[in-house]
Amino acid sequence: MFLSDFEYFAPKEAGEAFALIGRLGSNARVLAGGTDLLLMMKEKMIEPQYLIDINAVPEFQGISDLPGKGAVIGAATKISEVEYSPLVKEKYFALHQAAGELGSVQVRTMATMGGNSCHASPAAETPTPLVALGAKVVLASATGERQLPLEEFILGNRKTGLGEGELLTKFILPEPAPRSASRYGYIGLRGAMEIDAVNMAVNLVLETDGRTVKDLRLVMGSVSPRPLISVEVPSILVGKQFDDALVEEAAAAACGEAKPISDIRASAEYRREVVAVLARRLLHEAFNAAQEV
């Protein structure tokens, strides 16, 4: 379990980081939290010649509130900072929940928001709520930057839309709509240090009557190579008064949309059942929470 040799860079400014990434190209890997990267290097799955540690770049750190306009989370922000952030808890509850369920305390202290999306594991915790909340990623390089919805950035198992010379620098979250609430849930083998068999996030907006669903996003994780946005659940619930019969119909629809595989953590059949259970549970939780906003 030893690492092969590599050269180490720790840029202090964003421009320096972009220049290094541009110059060293695919021989380099970006070191953020290292909780996935160093394991892959120990296993010799990858043997990069260069590591570019981005943790000393202030622009990539921290959570900033944009009152009335959302929030920005730097890519090198630790998962624990998101978990403990009062702002995230208040505005983006599903993300707060997911951050608190990732790995162990130690892993959350080390791992970063950017890393969790760039590693693009189908079972990752934070991309599911981020997609439900409408997060965009900022991809920057020496020549400029562009924005993409997160669901267009994560393309499959360990595949992203990161271009040559680009770095994911931050997440932009929109301001939550009035009378909205988000909730996250998962099922795994244990309560701690597990990898989700299925996870899910719901972001639900109510009309002024407090009963009619105005907008809704339900996103499933670990049942497809990438976060799966339900098309059918919103078509069943949006514009209707929220009730148990519709929720049942929505849960069945989500179950039909999931494309799980059988693996070491769960069978496809079990995962499909769990999708219905989580959908029912989270739709109710989000509805109840949205009524109290």
Add this chain to the structure above:
Amino acid sequence: MKQLIKLDINNQVYEVPVSPKDLLVDIIRKKVGLTGTKKGCGQGDCGACTVLIDGAPVLSCITLAIACQGKKISTIEGLADEQGNLHPVQQAFVDYGAVQCGFCTPGMILSAKALLDRIPRPGELEIKRAISGNICRCTGYKKIVEAIGAAAAKISTGGVE
């Protein structure tokens, strides 16, 4: 290629030659000679290698030593005070019989200390969550949880740091 770096461990600065690939756990154990930090799974799962960096628990088996320059590292050796009095969490582990084979103990105690620094009076669930990244193969969790609870009570009534 080795280079000299400075590591602040338990408020003492050590100058050590490291390669970029050297892991913090190996440097602490082999170069600095503080063997209280244990190397268990080497994959970030077991928590035996837990140390505190700037007060928060991290896994030294998946941390590059070279990335720790300018940070404050605390290991189990740094918890007792100058007179050698044990930290209340250490003392509680002794008093409550929370040490069996002892391999997980340094990591457990550091995770517990980080918890109590953040939440002085945690509930049982908070204690269990805080040590969920530290595996005890003797399975002596019950006494560990009791010891942490007792240490919390003692710290908040006794006014120790």
